[in-house]
Every structure is written in structure tokens, then in C-alpha cells.
Amino acid sequence: GAVVSQHPSWVICKSGTSVKIECRSLDFQATTMFWYRQFPKQSLMLMATSNEGSKATYEQGVEKDKFLINHASLTLSTLTVTSAHPEDSSFYICSARDDLAGPPVYEQYFGPGTRLTVT
Amino acid sequence: DAKTTQPPSMDCAEGRAANLPCNHSTISGNEYVYWYRQIHSQGPQYIIHGLKNNETNEMASLIITEDRKSSTLILPHATLRDTAVYYCIVRVAGNAGNMLTFGGGTRLMVKP
Numbered sequence: 052g053a054v055v056s057q058h059p060s061w062v063i064c065k066s067g068t069s070v071k072i073e074c075r076s077l078d079f080q081a082t083t084m085f086w087y088r089q090f091p092k093q094s095l096m097l098m099a100t101s102n103e104g105s106k107a108t109y110e111q112g113v114e115k116d117k118f119l120i121n122h123a124s125l126t127l128s129t130l131t132v133t134s135a136h137p138e139d140s141s142f143y144i145c146s147a148r149d150d151l152a153g154p155p156v157y158e159q160y161f162g163p164g165t166r167l168t169v170t
Numbered sequence: 171d172a173k174t175t176q177p178p179s180m181d182c183a184e185g186r187a188a189n190l191p192c193n194h195s196t197i198s199g200n201e202y203v204y205w206y207r208q209i210h211s212q213g214p215q216y217i218i219h220g221l222k223n224n225e226t227n228e229m230a231s232l233i234i235t236e237d238r239k240s241s242t243l244i245l246p247h248a249t250l251r252d253t254a255v256y257y258c259i260v261r262v263a264g265n266a267g268n269m270l271t272f273g274g275g276t277r278l279m280v281k282p
Contacts, residue, residue: 055213085269094257095214095272144213146270159270161206161213 053079055147057162064135064169071131072165074145080125081147085159086118089142101128125150135169142166174258179277182252188245190276192258195239201262203234204270205243207254214257214272217243248280 054077064070074084082103087095099120100108107120119131128147132139144164152158175193182188194203202221206214218225218232220241225232231244245252257275 057213087272094274095208097269097271100269142211146213158216161215164211164213166211 053149053160055145055160055162057145057165059165060163061166066136066169067134069131069133070135070167071129072143074128074162076126076147079149082125082150083148084122084128085146086120086130087144089144095144137169140167140169174260174273176258176274176276178274181279181281182248184250184280184282185247188248188278190243190256190278191240193240194260197238197260201260203241204259204261205232206257209254250280250282252278253280254278
């Protein structure tokens with residue numbers, strides 16, 4: 052089946068620094084990728100939709116200048132958390148939509164997640 | 171997208187069938203029912219989806235009522251590895267821009 056990888060799987064950083072998380076579709080092309088955030092014991096919350104070659108679309112309440120998204124190729128999207136603070140500590144999950152799957156059902160595959168801890 | 175309602179938690183004995191209900195009373199005719207699960211500290215895993223007919227694959231069965239206002243995910247022989255949060259999601263088909271929106275899900279605990 053389709054595989055989505057994330058790197059790193061976990062990261063600890065100091066407050067005020069920036070962290071980059073990579074999301075790759077390993078065996079399919081993905082024009083569209085999604086970034087979710089999940090706090091402990093809560094559900095996944097969509098942060099933004101990333102489209103290759105264009106600007107990301109952010110959900111209401113998500114700061115686009117803080118969470119920089121770059122979708123430079125059909126298999127790679129990156130999320131950079133700039134000037135991270137302890138409240139940004141969370142589980143970040145990406146998903147990628149297979150360009151060749153659909154309509155009507157557009158298959159979406161999830162990465163394993165990245166746990167960010169800001170100290 | 172239609173909203174879904176799931177019980178927050180359920181228990182199931184190992185080896186028995188786990189039946190997870192989902193209410194989606196406002197579902198539209200062009201919305202599919204999807205099920206995903208999330209094992210602790212992992213990304214969500216696709217299980218199954220359907221429109222109006224019952225569906226079965228190697229992981230589970232999906233039973234959708236005739237009026238499509240509710241559905242049940244059935245894990246026929248639950249194992250300890252099936253312990254996870256199960257999410258029922260309805261989504262409009264045919265729209266490539268449509269993302270998956272997760273609700274609270276059902277935390278299934280499979281017990282020995």
C-alpha cells in the first residue's frame with residue numbers, strides 16, 4: 052500500500068528556535084498534502100492544506116507566519132515551526148492524497164507523525 | 171460535511187466481534203462514510219469506506235443502514251492490537267479539495 056513518511060519522528064528543541072518537519076509520499080505522487088496537529092487525548096485538527104507549486108491554505112486560527120509550509124515537489128511537503136514555544140508542543144501528522152486515486156474517492160494516506168517537544 | 175456522533179469509548183473481549191456505531195443523520199446523498207483508526211502515537215490508518223452498500227475487506231465490515239443515517243464498523247475477531255481510537259468520517263465524494271475532518275472518535279479497548 053501507499054506509504055507516507057515523516058522526518059523526524061520526534062524532536063526536542065529550545066524555545067525560540069525553529070523546527071522543520073518533512074513529509075514524503077514514497078511510492079505515489081501527491082499534489083495535495085495536509086498537515087494536522089494533535090494535542091494529548093484530543094482529535095486531529097487540520098492546520099493547513101498544502102498544494103504543490105502554490106501557497107498553502109491555512110485553517111482559521113492557524114498563524115501562517117508561524118507555521119511555514121513548503122510543497123516544493125510532488126512527493127515532499129515541509130512544515131517549519133518558527134520561533135517555537137512550549138505551547139507548540141504537539142503531535143504533528145501529515146497526510147498525502149494520491150494523485151492517481153479518484154474520483155469519486157480520493158485516497159488519503161497518513162504519515163506516522165512527529166512529536167515535537169519545546170522546552 | 172455531515173457531522174458524526176460516536177460513543178467516546180467501548181470495551182471488547184479479545185476474540186469477540188467489536189461493533190462500533192456511528193450516527194450521521196444529516197448525511198447527504200453524495201457523501202461517503204469513511205472509517206479510520208489511530209493506534210497510540212501513530213498516524214491514522216484507513217480501514218474501510220462505503221456509500222450505501224455494505225462493504226467488507228480484510229480488516230473489517232461496514233454496515234450502513236438503508237436510510238444512511240447510521241453505520242456500524244465490525245471487527246469480526248478483535249485482537250489486543252485493535253485497541254485504538256476509531257474515527258467515523260463522512261465526506262463529499264468527487265471533490266479533490268475536500269479534506270478529512272476528524273471528530274472525537276471511539277476509544278476501543280480490547281481486553282484479554
